[in-house]
Amino acid sequence: MMDKLAQETHLRFHEVPTMPPSLLGIRVEDTLRRAFIEAGGTLHVGDEVTSGVFRPSGEQLSLACIYTKKLKTVPINAEYFVLATGSFFSKGLVAGLNKVTEPIFDLDIATQGSRDQWYSEQFFSQSSHPFLSFGVETNQHFQPTKAGRTLENLYCAGSILPHYDPIAHGCGGGVAISTGYKVAEHVIAKSSVNTIPEAISEQRKGEMA
Ligand SMILES: Cc1cc2nc3c(=O)[nH]c(=O)nc-3n(C[C@H](O)[C@H](O)[C@H](O)COP(=O)(O)OP(=O)(O)OC[C@H]3O[C@@H](n4cnc5c(N)ncnc54)[C@H](O)[C@@H]3O)c2cc1C
DSSP, rough: OOHHHHHHHHHOOOHHHHHHHHOHHHHHHHHHHHHHTTTTTOTTTTOOOEEEEEEETEEEEEEEEETTTTTOOOOOSSOOEOOOOSTTTSSSSSEESEEEEEETTTTOOEOOOOOOGGSSSSOOOOTOOOGGGGGBBBBBBBEEEEEEEEBBBBEEEGGOOOSOOOTTTOOOOOHHHHHHHHHHHHHHHHOSSOOOOOOHHHHHHHHOO
């Protein structure tokens, strides 16, 4: 289409990302979704994770399985889990009167002081708002803790992570992509599955370009 337009008008065309719904975003999402399914993944569209079962693993904890709203009592088992449920806007974090919580697993949260220290007096404050940097506390591999014990097979990625401010630093999507990539690298290195399918083939990369 772009080639045809360029040929007929002798002009150069560029696609520009826009606010949602973005054509480029839809195309990337569609391509990643198909690549995930082709690589053997199962998508539970519209479902919601509600809880998990933890087992002691030496000094650490291990997440044995998760439960969802639709599957009710049917557990989903996996060797590794990634929590990428976002920040307050996506309900990955929930603010109560005096406490911020992670609602699925009740993971340890990095917050700051009492409620009146969560925000700046001025809405457009130069120093931003402290709550924007709240999130689930993790180690350098993005493994969270629950009551001080590290989750050996659970990882966090994206805006559920603390210690950065997407507004002040001007980047949210980049953090989500880079931390997701880092987590995937770490899981692949540890995983018992040592041959992974080429999730995004050259053809798929072309479709996204
Ligand atoms: C209006 C707006 C404009 C933005 N513009 C930019 C921009 O220009 N540049 C930029 O870098 N960033 C921007 N951001 C920020 C960027 O969108 C986020 O940083 C990024 O989407 C975070 O990705 P994420 O995957 O961590 O979380 P999210 O994109 O929030 O995804 C979390 C997902 O988890 C799902 N979820 C939550 N709880 C559960 C559960 N219990 N079970 C199953 N699923 C669950 C949610 O439904 C959601 O789909 C913008 C954000 C908004 C709101």
